[in-house]
Amino acid sequence: MALLDKHYDPHKIEEGLYEEWKQNGDFIAEGEKSKKTPFSLVLPPPNVTGKLHLGHAMDTIPMDILARYHRMLGEDVLWVPGMDHAGIATQAKVEEELRKEGLTSKDLGREEFLKRCYKWKEEHAHLIHEQWKALGLSLDYTRERFTLDEGIQEAVKTVFRSLYEKGLIYRGKKIINWDPVFETALSDIEVIHEEEKGKMYYFLYEVEGGEKMVVATTRPETMFGDVAVFVSPKSEKYASFVGKKAKNPANGEWLPIMADEYVDPSFGTGAMKCTPAHDPNDFILGEKYHLPAIACLDSKAHMLPIAGEFVGLDRYECREKLVEKIAKEGHLVKIENITHAVGHSERSHAIVEPMLSQQWFLKMDEIAKLVRETQKDPAKKVYFKPKRFEKTLLRWMENCHDWCLSRQLWWGHRIPVWYKGDPSHPEDMIVCPDKDTDLTGYTQDSDVLDTWFSSGLWPFATLGWPKESADFKRYFPNSILVTGYDIIFFWVSRMIFQSLLATGKAPFHEVIIHGLVRDREGRKMSKSLGNGVDPIDIIEQYGVDALRFFITNGTAPGLDIRYEEEKVASARDFLNKVWNAARYLQGIIEEEKPSPLFSVPLGHLEKGILAKLSRVYRAYCKNMDEFAFAKAGAILRNFVYEEFCGKYLEWSKVSVKKGGKEKAAALSTLAFLLKAILLLLHPFAPFVTDRIYEAFAGKGNSLMKQSLLEACPMKGKRPYYSAREEASFDLLYTMIQEARAYKVNHHLAPNAPIQIILSQEPFPSFGDYLARFTFATSVKIGEESTNAFRFSSFGKTYSLSLVEDISLQEQKARLEKEIARLKADIARSENMLSNPGFMAKAPKEKIALEEEKRKGNQALLEEALMRIAKL
RNA sequence: GGGUGUUUAGCUCAGGGGUAGAGCGCUUCCUUCACACGGAAGAGGCCGUAGGUUCGAGACCUACAACACCCACCA
Numbered sequence: 009m010a011l012l013d014k015h016y017d018p019h020k021i022e023e024g025l026y027e028e029w030k031q032n033g034d035f036i037a038e039g040e041k042s043k044k045t046p047f048s049l050v051l052p053p054p055n056v057t058g059k060l061h062l063g064h065a066m067d068t069i070p071m072d073i074l075a076r077y078h079r080m081l082g083e084d085v086l087w088v089p090g091m092d093h094a095g096i097a098t099q100a101k102v103e104e105e106l107r108k109e110g111l112t113s114k115d116l117g118r119e120e121f122l123k124r125c126y127k128w129k130e131e132h133a134h135l136i137h138e139q140w141k142a143l144g145l146s147l148d149y150t151r152e153r154f155t156l157d158e159g160i161q162e163a164v165k166t167v168f169r170s171l172y173e174k175g176l177i178y179r180g181k182k183i184i185n186w187d188p189v190f191e192t193a194l195s196d197i198e199v200i201h202e203e204e205k206g207k208m209y210y211f212l213y214e215v216e217g218g219e220k221m222v223v224a225t226t227r228p229e230t231m232f233g234d235v236a237v238f239v240s241p242k243s244e245k246y247a248s249f250v251g252k253k254a255k256n257p258a259n260g261e262w263l264p265i266m267a268d269e270y271v272d273p274s275f276g277t278g279a280m281k282c283t284p285a286h287d288p289n290d291f292i293l294g295e296k297y298h299l300p301a302i303a304c305l306d307s308k309a310h311m312l313p314i315a316g317e318f319v320g321l322d323r324y325e326c327r328e329k330l331v332e333k334i335a336k337e338g339h340l341v342k343i344e345n346i347t348h349a350v351g352h353s354e355r356s357h358a359i360v361e362p363m364l365s366q367q368w369f370l371k372m373d374e375i376a377k378l379v380r381e382t383q384k385d386p387a388k389k390v391y392f393k394p395k396r397f398e399k400t401l402l403r404w405m406e407n408c409h410d411w412c413l414s415r416q417l418w419w420g421h422r423i424p425v426w427y428k429g430d431p432s433h434p435e436d437m438i439v440c441p442d443k444d445t446d447l448t449g450y451t452q453d454s455d456v457l458d459t460w461f462s463s464g465l466w467p468f469a470t471l472g473w474p475k476e477s478a479d480f481k482r483y484f485p486n487s488i489l490v491t492g493y494d495i496i497f498f499w500v501s502r503m504i505f506q507s508l509l510a511t512g513k514a515p516f517h518e519v520i521i522h523g524l525v526r527d528r529e530g531r532k533m534s535k536s537l538g539n540g541v542d543p544i545d546i547i548e549q550y551g552v553d554a555l556r557f558f559i560t561n562g563t564a565p566g567l568d569i570r571y572e573e574e575k576v577a578s579a580r581d582f583l584n585k586v587w588n589a590a591r592y593l594q595g596i597i598e599e600e601k602p603s604p605l606f607s608v609p610l611g612h613l614e615k616g617i618l619a620k621l622s623r624v625y626r627a628y629c630k631n632m633d634e635f636a637f638a639k640a641g642a643i644l645r646n647f648v649y650e651e652f653c654g655k656y657l658e659w660s661k662v663s664v665k666k667g668g669k670e671k672a673a674a675l676s677t678l679a680f681l682l683k684a685i686l687l688l689l690h691p692f693a694p695f696v697t698d699r700i701y702e703a704f705a706g707k708g709n710s711l712m713k714q715s716l717l718e719a720c721p722m723k724g725k726r727p728y729y730s731a732r733e734e735a736s737f738d739l740l741y742t743m744i745q746e747a748r749a750y751k752v753n754h755h756l757a758p759n760a761p762i763q764i765i766l767s768q769e770p771f772p773s774f775g776d777y778l779a780r781f782t783f784a785t786s787v788k789i790g791e792e793s794t795n796a797f798r799f800s801s802f803g804k805t806y807s808l809s810l811v812e813d814i815s816l817q818e819q820k821a822r823l824e825k826e827i828a829r830l831k832a833d834i835a836r837s838e839n840m841l842s843n844p845g846f847m848a849k850a851p852k853e854k855i856a857l858e859e860e861k862r863k864g865n866q867a868l869l870e871e872a873l874m875r876i877a878k879l
Numbered sequence: 880g881g882g883u884g885u886u887u888a889g890c891u892c893a894g895g896g897g898u899a900g901a902g903c904g905c906u907u908c909c910u911u912c913a914c915a916c917g918g919a920a921g922a923g924g925c926c927g928u929a930g931g932u933u934c935g936a937g938a939c940c941u942a943c944a945a946c947a948c949c950c951a952c953c954a
Contacts, residue, residue, distance in 0.1 A: 015916065183952090201951070208954085225954060238954090272953070280954045288952050349951075362952080396883070403882070404950075493949085528891090530947080562892060562902070567884080568947090570891065574903055581916045592913030638893075642901070657913080745920090752920045758909060783911095836898065845934025846897090854897065 012594060012703055016587035018551020018580070021699040026141050034712055035146045037086035040478040044084035048483035049075065049516075050467050051087065051147060052491055052499070053155060055094035056132045057101050060139035062525040062533065062559075062571060063492065065543050069556050070522065070637060071490045072145045076691040077632050078487075079146075080716040086483050088470045089140065089147035091133060093125075093156045095420040095459040096190055096355045102128050102419070118418050125419045129154070142544060144552055144694050146712070151479070153470045155462045156421070163469035164421045164462050167510050169440035176371045176509075177413070179425075179437075183288040184412050186363040188309035189356035192416040193367050195458055196409055197497050199351040199360050206348050209331060210277065210341035213237065213254040215265070221246065221254060222341050224276040226348065227286075228334070229327040231258035232304040232315045236282040237265045238293065240273035257339040258330060259316065268293060285364045301364050307416075309361050323361070366432055368423060368455070370411040375505045379405050382508060390504055390514045393635055394566040397493060397521045401504075404497050413458050420456030427451055464502035467515035474510075486516035493521050493566065520635050523568035525559075530570055541571055553693035554580035560637040560692065561645075582645055583696050586685060589653055590700045593678050596664055602679035603672055605721060611663065611670065612771040614677040615730050616737025617656040620647070621684055622727040625720040628688055637692075644688055652681055655741055662773075662780050670773075679704075684719035687711055732802055736771050739801045740778065743808050746797045747782035750810055761785045763811035767792045770806055794875050795819045798868060816879055823876045830869040837862035 013020075029035060038044065052067050054060065075087045102125050103113055113121045133154075140147060153160060171177040185194040210224045223237055237254045239246035246265070253262040263281075270293060271280050284294025284301035294301055304314050309323045318326045334340050351360040380402060383389045392398040414423055426441060427434035428450050441447060462469075467489070471480040485507075491500060500519060507515035526532060527539040534540065546555050557579035563569040610618070624647045631640040656677075663674035683701070690697040690711040701711050721728040751760055764787045769775055775787035792798075796807040837858050840846050847855065 012913095014914075197950095223954085227954090270953090276954060282954090287954085289954080290952095292952095348953095351952095400883075400949075407951085497950090524948095564893070567892090572891065572903085575891075577916075578902060581914095584916045585914065588914035588917085590913080595913070642893075646901085653914085654918090748919060749921095752908075755908095758919060759911070833898070840897075840935075843934050847934080849934055850897080858897080 012587060012591045012700070014588075014591070016551075016584050016696060018553065018696070019548075022144075022552060022695045025695055025698060026144060028708070029146070029710060029712070030149070032708070032710070034710060035087070035148050036150055037148050037483070038084045040482055042084040042482075044082060046086065046482050046487075047075075047078040047083040048086040048486045049088075049488050049490070050470055050486060051089045051145070052489075052495075053090040053092040053153075053463065053466060054136055055097050056091050056129045056136070057094055057097045058132065059135065060143075060543060062541055062543055064139075065143060065555065065559050066492060066522050066525055066569075067490050068140070068143055068145055069559050070520065070635070072143070072694075073556070073560060073637060073691040074488065074490070074635075075146050076694060076712055077716070079712055080687065080690065080714065082715055085146075086151070086479070087145075087147050088151050088153065089145075089149060090153035090466070090470060091129075091136060091155070092459065092463055093129065093154070093419060095415055095417055095456060096187075096192065097459075098125060098128065099417050099419040100190060100355060113418065121418055139544070142547055142552060144556070146694075151470070155459070155466075159472065160462055160465065160469045161421065163465045163473055163510075164457065165424045165440050166474045167465060167506065168424055168457075171370065171509065172439045174509075176375065177368060178371060179366065179368050181364060181366045182369070182410075182412075183286075183291045183362050184365050184367055185351065185353075186307070186309075186361045186365065187353040187356050187358055188305075188307065188361055189353065189358040190417070191307045193363075193365060193412050193414060194353060194360065195412050195460075198354040200354050201349040201351050203347055204350045206346055206350065208276070208344040208346045210344070211257050211334060212339040212341050213257060213279075215249055215254050216252040216262070219249070221249060221265075221279055222277045223254075223279045223281050224344075225281055226346070227283075227327070228258065228330050229311065229315075229318075229323045230283045230286045230304060231256055231281065231330070232311070232318075233283045233285045233302040234258070234261075234263055234281045235284060235294065235299040235302060236263050236297070238268050238271050238280045238282050239265065240271040240278060241267040241269060243267075243271075243273045243278050245273075246279060257334045257337065266297060268296070286362050288362055291364065303364060305361060305363070367412050368414040368425075368453075368457075370413055372408050372410050375509070376405040376408060378508055379501070379505050382504075382514060388514060390516060391518045393518060393520045397496060397519070397566065400493070400496055401501055404501060411458070413461055414453075414455040415458055416454075417456050420459060421462055423453035423455050423457060425453045427453065460498055460502050461506075463499055464506035465510070467503055468507060468511055484511070484515075485513050488518045488520060489516045490520045490522065492524060494524065496521065521566050523563070523566055526568050526570050528570060528572050530568075533571075546573075546576055550576045550580040551583070551695070553583055553696045556694075557582065557641065557692050561641040563638055565635065565638075582648070583693055585653060586648060586689065587696065587700060589648070589657060589685075590682055590703070592657065593682055594703065597675055597679065600672075600675060602675040605676055605680040606723060608669065608672045608676055610673045610677065611773070612733050612736045613656060613659055613663075613740070613777070614673050615728075615733035616735075617651060617681065618677065618721040618728050619730045619734040620651050620737070621681060621719075622721055622729050624651075625684070625688070625727065629716075632691075641692060644685070644692075648685055648689075652685065655737070656681070658781065659740070659777050662777050666776075680721065684721075687714065687716055687719040735801045736774075739770055739799060739806070740774065742799060743778055743797075743806075744781045746808060747778075747784075747810065750797075759783045764788070765790045765792065765796075765809040765811060767796070767805075767807040767809075770801065770804075794878060795822070798871065800864060800868075820876060820879055823872055823879075827869065827872050827876065830865050830872065834862055834865050834869060837865070 049071055054064060075085050079085045106112060168177060185199045187194050206226055208224050208226055209228050210222050213221050213223050215221055234256055249265045250267045252265050254265050256263050282290045282293055284291045284299055285303040304312050305323060306312055311318045311321045311326045313319045315326060318329060353360055383402060424440045426438045426447055428436040438445060438450060467486050468480060468484050471477060471484050473480050503515045507513060531537060531539060543555060554576050558576045562575060624643055627643050628640045660674040660678055663670040686697040686701050698710050702709060751758060762782060762784050764778060764784045766787060766789055769789055779787045792807040793809040796809040798805060798807045840858055
């Protein structure tokens with residue numbers, strides 16, 4: 009048996025263990041031949057752009073805990089790993105790399121550029137694998153996937169075709185969000201609205217007949233695309249203007265003045281310029297009145313020739329110069345400072361430009377309805393934990409617009425559509441052609457699909473769908489998904505409806521939503537703030553087990569967690585505690601192998617701690633099943649510190665010293681307890697627990713493959729439980745505590761010798777334990793003295809007298825304190841018991857309990873009063 | 880403009896109709912043969928504010944306030 013070092017050194021113990029698990033095939037799901045219950049989950053595929061950050065740890069560690077927990081419950085766990093090609097994000101990174109070489113993607117051409125992307129992917133995949141390993145994730149690498157894999161390509165095409173055939177996917181010219189930096193369309197949720205300071209410009213428009221009107225805008229540069237001025241039909245002020253024309257101060261063109269209900273007469277000047285090509289509302293108005301849509305910005309948001317002298321300028325440069333020009337001509341009325349929400353591209357952070365553009369869309373209204381209906385059906389719905397996040401989803405589903413699917417990028421799933429002739433007005437279009445379709449004369453759509461289109465297929469595409477594969481049959485739908493609330497719209501919602509549409513089923517039974525990791529001040533971790541923490545640094549300092557314990561403890565489900573190093577240190581200390589308990593056990597069982605539990609007769613304390621363990625086991629499982637990892641962890645931690653290390657382990661030293669049967673009982677119990685703790689802790693801290701276990705059981709004995717049931721003391725078929733012995737256990741502790749407090753209060757050294765007189769011994773050898781932990785030189789059974797501490801347990805009263813000279817004054821003071829406490833408590837009980845409402849309406853057990861308490865306290869009070877009278 | 884969450888010990892947070900909890904920090908003491916990454920004993924809270932429900936509210940309800948976040952095409 010390899011002796012454990014004094015301190016647990018995370019580095020040393022983590023070394024090589026992950027590889028061992030992997031080589032043993034511990035992470036591989038059994039597949040169709042298995043008779044076990046399947047438990048399946050998919051790893052949210054990280055972007056190949058990146059380094060792992062603490063946010064990933066928030067998803068993956070709880071998933072790994074679940075995977076390991078369910079394996080230990082005897083289930084066949086499949087946890088599918090994979091990565092996401094992350095369209096825009098990766099393409100941006102690769103382009104940045106090219107820029108350093110003085111190249112652009114266009115210089116390389118599509119094919120060469122994609123080669124560079126794949127090269128990038130290979131390099132980063134390696135990094136990501138290293139990070140999964142560092143976190144100890146028990147992933148089934150034999151089933152690893154990438155979102156651009158052939159199988160996933162097949163799934164994407166199948167889904168695209170089927171949605172197109174159902175009429176849900178369509179091609180159309182609409183106003184979309186345009187990212188002028190990456191030069192691509194974006195979906196609505198890729199646009200981040202931020203409150204910003206801006207300006208509202210008021211311009212004077214000349215009206216036919218010599219009158220004038222004021223029109224306000226925040227975006228003067230789009231005035232070159234204006235086609236009308238709208239007023240409210242209710243407006244009296246402008247009633248006479250309708251039908252006339254107003255002169256656009258930007259270019260001198262005459263615009264028709266029209267009336268529509270859309271205009272709010274009370275907002276601004278009550279008149280609104282209309283730019284159908286650069287505003288979604290104006291576009292609708294334009295269609296309604298058959299107005300032309302005139303674009304004035306190009307794909308980089310530079311001015312088109314229609315802007316005359318401003319051609320080629322950046323939109324903001326143009327704005328400035330145009331306002332200057334209009335002011336010079338005397339048509340500027342005023343500039344007002346305002347704050348308004350401005351849309352930014354999630355990736356490039358450029359201000360998004362609404363543009364009229366031909367794109368592919370997914371029609372959302374029916375789909376949203378399908379999701380809402382499914383969520384009403386308890387048998388089919390996805391259960392959210394915490395529940396409130398279902399509302400987040402449903403609300404979004406109530407007012408989402410059609411999803412713009414196409415991206416003007418190269419890295420991604422190319423849109424599986426071929427055109428004959430000019431792609432913007434094709435004579436013919438083939439969607440998802442079969443292999444034998446003749447495509448001569450056709451060209452494929454040059455765009456790719458939004459990354460999230462393929463991510464949305466992840467739970468079933470990774471299992472082999474659209475083939476009726478064995479894995480798909482066995483592991484779909486997934487058992488659970490764990491993810492952050494920040495990607496409910498991006499990912500969770502899309503998986504749900506993609507899955508409903510493709511497979512007819514929800515992709516998973518439950519979604520566990522967690523919060524975000526924040527910094528010490530509660531700020532989001534971000535590159536710009538420079539407050540990010542690299543998990544690898546934490547792992548190096550405290551070990552991955554400590555990180556895992558930290559990330560899943562001390563927080564409520566769905567709420568954010570603040571990263572504070574002390575918390576990780578505290579987790580490390582906890583693991584060190586377990587480590588040292590094991591070290592102690594190692595020291596005492598060197599020559600004797602512990603007998604199996606219950607094969608030797610056990611004492612009161614053994615039975616007491618085992619009863620506690622049974623309850624801990626139950627509570628642990630209950631909380632784990634409810635994904636309340638923090639609670640399960642807290643229960644375990646408390647058991648280890650307080651009950652195991654603080655009490656039983658210490659007390660058992662007495663039995664060990666005695667030898668014989670008592671020692672055998674203690675060893676057997678200690679060994680069982682330690683193993684139980686290791687088993688229960690293993691999902692949280694797999695490395696340290698396995699290493700400790702290995703020190704006892706020999707190499708290659710992973711706890712992962714053992715049954716968690718072994719952590720529960722079973723007598724016959726039932727968990728061992730004994731209230732009486734548990735009470736004895738507690739009584740001993742209370743007495744020790746009282747004696748210790750006594751010493752502190754009397755300024756005695758903790759190891760100062762004292763003498764104890766017990767009125768009776770609660771169980772055999774009780775005195776021996778008491779003596780050892782109170783440094784009593786003797787414990788006698790006899791008459792209590794006036795200064796006794798009294799305790800009751802299971803209807804019997806015991807007293808503890810410390811044979812020491814305590815002044816009368818002190819005895820009195822102590823008794824008075826005791827009397828005051830008892831009186832207050834009795835008063836509380838009486839208050840309740842004399843309340844007719846309470847007596848009539850409170851539950852019977854509650855009344856009985858209160859009655860009993862009052863009686864007990866009354867008895868103690870009477871005795872205390874008697875004793876104080878004697879003094 | 881809608882919506883959600885949070886408000887409990889110095890700090891970070893659990894809890895949850897029946898006498899307020901943890902970790903860290905703090906105070907005092909102890910290097911006792913598993914562990915100073917330790918042990919012992921403590922101090923420290925009218926559980927955001929105001930109403931309501933209830934026999935009983937820190938917990939449930941309603942308002943309000945502060946903070947945080949999400950959603951949103953008003954020129």
